[in-house]
Each structure stands twice: as structure tokens, then as C-alpha cells.
Amino acid sequence: MKTAILRSAGAALRRNAAPSRPSHRSHYSTASEPERKVAILGAAGGIGQPLALLMKLNPLVSSLSLYDIANTPGVAADVSHINSRAQVEGYAGEEQLGKALEGSDVVIIPAGVPRKPGMTRDDLFNINAGIVKSLCTAIAKYCPSALVNMISNPVNSTLPIAAEVFKKAGTYDEKKLFGVTTLDVVRAKTFYAGKAEVPVAEVNVPVVGGHAGITILPLFSQATPKSNNLADEEIKALTKRTQDGGTEVVEAKAGKGSATLSMAYAGAIFADACLKGLNGVPDIVECSFVQSSVTELPFFASKVRLGKNGVEEVLGLGPLSDYEQQGLESLKPELKASIEKGIKFANQN
Ligand SMILES: NC(=O)C1=CN([C@@H]2O[C@H](COP(=O)(O)OP(=O)(O)OC[C@H]3O[C@@H](n4cnc5c(N)ncnc54)[C@H](O)[C@@H]3O)[C@@H](O)[C@H]2O)C=CC1
Ligand SMILES: O=C([O-])CC(=O)C(=O)O
Numbered sequence: 001m002k003t004a005i006l007r008s009a010g011a012a013l014r015r016n017a018a019p020s021r022p023s024h025r026s027h028y029s030t031a032s033e034p035e036r037k038v039a040i041l042g043a044a045g046g047i048g049q050p051l052a053l054l055m056k057l058n059p060l061v062s063s064l065s066l067y068d069i070a071n072t073p074g075v076a077a078d079v080s081h082i083n084s085r086a087q088v089e090g091y092a093g094e095e096q097l098g099k100a101l102e103g104s105d106v107v108i109i110p111a112g113v114p115r116k117p118g119m120t121r122d123d124l125f126n127i128n129a130g131i132v133k134s135l136c137t138a139i140a141k142y143c144p145s146a147l148v149n150m151i152s153n154p155v156n157s158t159l160p161i162a163a164e165v166f167k168k169a170g171t172y173d174e175k176k177l178f179g180v181t182t183l184d185v186v187r188a189k190t191f192y193a194g195k196a197e198v199p200v201a202e203v204n205v206p207v208v209g210g211h212a213g214i215t216i217l218p219l220f221s222q223a224t225p226k227s228n229n230l231a232d233e234e235i236k237a238l239t240k241r242t243q244d245g246g247t248e249v250v251e252a253k254a255g256k257g258s259a260t261l262s263m264a265y266a267g268a269i270f271a272d273a274c275l276k277g278l279n280g281v282p283d284i285v286e287c288s289f290v291q292s293s294v295t296e297l298p299f300f301a302s303k304v305r306l307g308k309n310g311v312e313e314v315l316g317l318g319p320l321s322d323y324e325q326q327g328l329e330s331l332k333p334e335l336k337a338s339i340e341k342g343i344k345f346a347n348q349n
Contacts, residue, residue: 179289
């Protein structure tokens, strides 16, 4: 996946360097790729800035809209000088939000406060729930058919908030709303490759459940390439490290925020998958926290096939080891409570 993004970025740069272009086409346009507008809300933040860079490098993006409450003109001016296809616009302040969103195919939301050491993701609820609610109200108004990629934490609650806001506005389409859990997959792949001593670029590990602590359930029994040399204790340690990956970064940053660079990478991978799905590329499968009937919970992360309308198919969990089955049962009460908290907030405020 990583190499695919780098390859496509490289291809974009090579295309832009081509000496002769038909004069009737935009300098950066390509015959085969449709126009796609991507908006990033929270674009001046720790995740927003490197994510803006990565989306500017993505040749599938024709228009990149960078929105934040402040500081977006600088980020937009900076990123816009990169010689790739996307035309960049920066928008700052609520009065420009409508313009930032209009016509968007994909909206990525990394707006909101990050954790400090000692905090859980749920401790962010009081501030981020309101931010997400107001941004989703605007999405319902200005680009109701966009695919929404929710990064703001706690994702286990912010995604249900978004769903409720869209339901109230009459624009909810469960195929178009995604909680971004790609960073859990990115971490599981990295940690597994290190322990199993297999080439990291070939590794696949589904991660299901939600996006906080024990609700993050990596399915190492389904990891490929298979490794026969991992003991049960090592699988447990890998599971715990994946579940605590966010906290590992929060503690290492010692008060200066949470994962931003790895999250921007993960967010770019997921947005790229959404764009490929929209463009009709077949067999695009990523894990995501979506409306689901895979378990009795209304939202659940699992593998999802992406297509021209967003979610084409929510895939099942596949065979679980006893350890994973136990993990699945233990995560349900916490995930259920976080989902209900989000729904309640959206309907009371
Ligand atoms: N889903 C995931 O895997 C991950 C989620 N996160 C979450 O992403 C969020 C952002 O993290 P960082 O970028 O590190 O934080 P940050 O504080 O560096 O950036 C957040 C940005 O959001 C902006 N913002 C605040 N209110 C806004 C509003 N109403 N409209 C638009 N923008 C607004 C701020 O001005 C700031 O630029 C946090 O909630 C964090 O917990 C972080 C890492 C991984
Ligand atoms: O841990 C946090 O607060 C940020 C996050 O969601 C992650 O890095 O997975």
C-alpha cells in the first residue's frame, strides 16, 4: 500500500514534468482520472498538515480544500507550490466552511483536540463531540453525498454522532460514513512484521472492533504471510501493543499531542481507497468502523469493500482464535457504551 502511494506520487510528478501538453486541457489534468474534490477539516493541525501534503501528492485528487478555524491560508499557500495535479484552496473560519465543503467527494475530519499523557480518548469527548457535530451539520448542508472519513476522537462516539446528525438532516447514507481505523492496521502490520520476521510490505492483518484500548482487536490468527514461530504469549504482547499504540505515542510526545505523522499516512491510505472505490477500481478492501450487522452492535470495524457509492459490502470477521473470540466478547460492553454516549449527545444537544 505504502509503495503504491509512493509510486502514484512519483507518477504524478513524472506526468507533471512532461514537456508538451494539449493546450485545451488544464496543465495538470489527465484523460483517464475523473475530477475529485477532497476537503480536510482541521487542515492546519498536527494531522491536517501532513495529510494535506499526502493528499496533494495523490494524483486522484483534482481539488484539495483545506479548512480550519485559523492558519489555513499559510498551509494552503505552502502545499499549493507542489507541482502535482490538485488545485489547492485554503479556507479559515466558519463563514468559509460552506465554500470549503461545496462539491466535495470525500471529506476527511481530523479537527479537534488530541490526548495528553494520562488521558483516555473518551476524555476528549466533551470538546470534540461539539466540534464534530457542527462540522457534520455543515456537511449535511453543503455536500450531503460526500464520503466522510472521521478521524477525530473518540471515534467510537464521534462516528455515531455524525450518523445522528445526518439522520436528523435527512441525508444519512450508511454507505458513506467511515470511522478511520487504518492506523490500527498500519501498527498491527508493522509490529507483526517485526516479530514474525516477514517483509513488512507483504503483511496484511485485519483489525476489527473499534478505535480505543481493548475495543481495538487485531486478528493475528488471520495475518499473512503466516508465521509458525509465534507463541501465544507473543500474540498477546502484539495485541496489547497494537491496542496501546496510540498511548505509546502520546507518552513519547510527553504532552505535545498524539500520533500525527503515522495518522496522516493512515488517513491518506484510507482516503486513497475511498477515491479508488468511487472511481470504480475493483477489489478495494480496507478495515473501517462503519454501520454494521456483523455483530449485535450498530457500528463495528471490520473489512469493508469500497465501491462507487462508498461501502459496497461489509465483510464478516472470518474464523477467530479462542483468544480473539474472548477479546471480541470483552470489547462489546465498552464499545456499546461509547456508541450510546455519542447517540445520546447528538440527540440532546
Ligand atoms: N482515528 C485515529 O486513528 C486518530 C485520531 N486522532 C485524533 O485526531 C484529532 C486531531 O489530532 P491532531 O491533528 O494531533 O490535533 P491538533 O490540535 O494538532 O489539530 C487539530 C486541528 O483542529 C482544528 N480545529 C479545532 N476546532 C475546529 C473546528 N471547529 N473546525 C475545524 N477545525 C478545527 C484546530 O484548529 C487544529 O488545527 C484528535 O481528536 C486526535 O485524538 C489522532 C490520531 C489517530
Ligand atoms: O491515541 C490517541 O489519542 C490518538 C489515536 O487515536 C491513535 O494514535 O491511535
